[in-house]
Amino acid sequence: MLGIELKAIATEEAVDNFSVDIVAEDSKTGEHVLIENQLEASDHKHLGQVLTYLAGIRAKTVVWIARSFQDAHRSAVRWLNEHTDDDFAFFAVRLRVVRIGDSPFAPVFEVAEQPNDWDITLRSKTAAxxxxxxxxxxxxxxxxxxxxxxxxxxxxxxxxxxxxxxxxxxxxxxxxxxxxxxxxxxxxxxxxxxxxxxxxxxxxxxxxxxxxxxxxxxxxxxxxxxxxxxxxxxxxxxxxxxxxxxxxxxxxxxxxxxxxxxxxxxx
Incomplete structure (x- = not known):
C-alpha cells in the first residue's frame, strides 16, 4: 500500500506518558517507522500524540490509521508533508472493514494523505x-x-x-x-x-x-x-x-x- 517493507520491532513503546502502538523498521533503509492505530475518527489528541512520538522515537516516517479523518487533520498531515524536510513522510490511512458474501470480514486500507511525489522519493531512497x-x-x-x-x-x-x-x-x-x-x-x-x-x-x-x-x-x-x-x-x-x-x-x-x-x- 505504501511501498515500504516493514518489520515490527516494538509495540506499546513508552514515550513520556503515552505508548506508541507500533514501532517498525523499514527493511530496506533501516529507518524507524511510527504507526499509530485509532479505531475511531481522527481527533486532536491522537494528532498531538503522533507529534510527541515523532521526537521520542526519532522516526522519520509516520503512519496514522483511523476510521475516518476530519478535514482539519488531513490538512495538518498535508502541511507536515509540505513543510518538513524531504527525509520525513507523513501518512493518513483510512481503515474500513468489508465482507464479500459469506467470507470473513477483512480490513481495507486507503491512503488519504501522503507526501507529494512519494513514489519517486521512495524509489530514490530505496535505490540509494x-x-x-x-x-x-x-x-x-x-x-x-x-x-x-x-x-x-x-x-x-x-x-x-x-x-x-x-x-x-x-x-x-x-x-x-x-x-x-x-x-x-x-x-x-x-x-x-x-x-x-x-x-x-x-x-x-x-x-x-x-x-x-x-x-x-x-x-x-x-x-x-x-x-x-x-x-x-x-x-x-x-x-x-x-x-x-x-x-x-x-x-x-x-x-x-x-x-x-x-x-x-x-x-
Missing part, C-alpha cells in the same frame, strides 16, 4: 539504501570468507545459508542487518518451514540444551540468536565474524549429534 547496503554486505561476507574459507557461497544479500543436515532439509540462515545481525534455523529454500515443527519438537531437548530456548517469533523460524552489531559498523566486523562463527559451530555440532542419533535409530 540498497546500493549502499549491497556493497557493505558483499564486503562483509567476503571478509568472513577470507577468515573462514568455504563456509558458504559468496553473497551480496543480507542472508547466507549453511546446511546443518546432510540432506539439506534444515539450513542455518545467517544475516547481517542495519540494526542487528544473527542467525536462525529454517527449512530449505522453497519448502514450507512449518513442516519442520515435528522434527524440532522431537529434538527439542537436545536443541535447547545446546542452543537455549526457542525464542523465534518468525513463521517457520527456530532457535534464533542475534547480537547488536550492524553491517555499517565496519570497525566491529571481525568481532561480529568471530561471534557468528562461534555460533555457527554450535548449530553444526548439535545437528551432527542429532543426525548421528537418527542414523543409530534407523532400522
Amino acid at each position: 539504501a540498497e546500493s549502499e547496503l549491497t556493497r557493505l554486505r558483499r564486503r562483509f561476507w567476503n571478509r568472513y570468507l577470507e577468515r573462514q574459507p568455504g563456509v558458504f557461497a559468496p553473497s551480496r544479500h543480507s542472508n547466507v545459508w549453511v546446511r546443518v543436515l546432510s540432506d539439506g532439509e534444515v539450513v542455518l540462515s545467517m544475516y547481517v542487518g542495519s540494526k542487528t545481525s544473527g542467525m536462525f534455523l529454517r527449512g530449505r529454500f522453497g519448502a514450507d518451514s512449518e513442516n519442520l515443527a515435528p522434527f524440532m519438537s522431537r529434538h527439542a531437548e537436545a536443541l535447547e540444551q545446546a542452543l537455549g530456548p526457542n525464542q523465534s517469533t518468525g513463521r517457520g523460524h527456530y532457535y534464533s540468536t542475534s547480537v547488536d552489531i550492524a553491517v555499517r559498523q565496519e570497525s566491529r566486523w571481525d568481532e561480529l565474524i568471530d561471534w557468528m562463527e562461534a555460533q555457527r559451530q554450535r548449530y553444526v555440532e548439535v545437528f551432527r549429534a542429532i543426525e548421528a542419533m537418527e542414523t543409530d535409530r534407523a532400522p
Whole structure:
C-alpha cells in the first residue's frame, strides 16, 4: 500500500506518558517507522500524540490509521508533508472493514494523505539504501570468507545459508542487518518451514540444551540468536565474524549429534 517493507520491532513503546502502538523498521533503509492505530475518527489528541512520538522515537516516517479523518487533520498531515524536510513522510490511512458474501470480514486500507511525489522519493531512497547496503554486505561476507574459507557461497544479500543436515532439509540462515545481525534455523529454500515443527519438537531437548530456548517469533523460524552489531559498523566486523562463527559451530555440532542419533535409530 505504501511501498515500504516493514518489520515490527516494538509495540506499546513508552514515550513520556503515552505508548506508541507500533514501532517498525523499514527493511530496506533501516529507518524507524511510527504507526499509530485509532479505531475511531481522527481527533486532536491522537494528532498531538503522533507529534510527541515523532521526537521520542526519532522516526522519520509516520503512519496514522483511523476510521475516518476530519478535514482539519488531513490538512495538518498535508502541511507536515509540505513543510518538513524531504527525509520525513507523513501518512493518513483510512481503515474500513468489508465482507464479500459469506467470507470473513477483512480490513481495507486507503491512503488519504501522503507526501507529494512519494513514489519517486521512495524509489530514490530505496535505490540509494540498497546500493549502499549491497556493497557493505558483499564486503562483509567476503571478509568472513577470507577468515573462514568455504563456509558458504559468496553473497551480496543480507542472508547466507549453511546446511546443518546432510540432506539439506534444515539450513542455518545467517544475516547481517542495519540494526542487528544473527542467525536462525529454517527449512530449505522453497519448502514450507512449518513442516519442520515435528522434527524440532522431537529434538527439542537436545536443541535447547545446546542452543537455549526457542525464542523465534518468525513463521517457520527456530532457535534464533542475534547480537547488536550492524553491517555499517565496519570497525566491529571481525568481532561480529568471530561471534557468528562461534555460533555457527554450535548449530553444526548439535545437528551432527542429532543426525548421528537418527542414523543409530534407523532400522
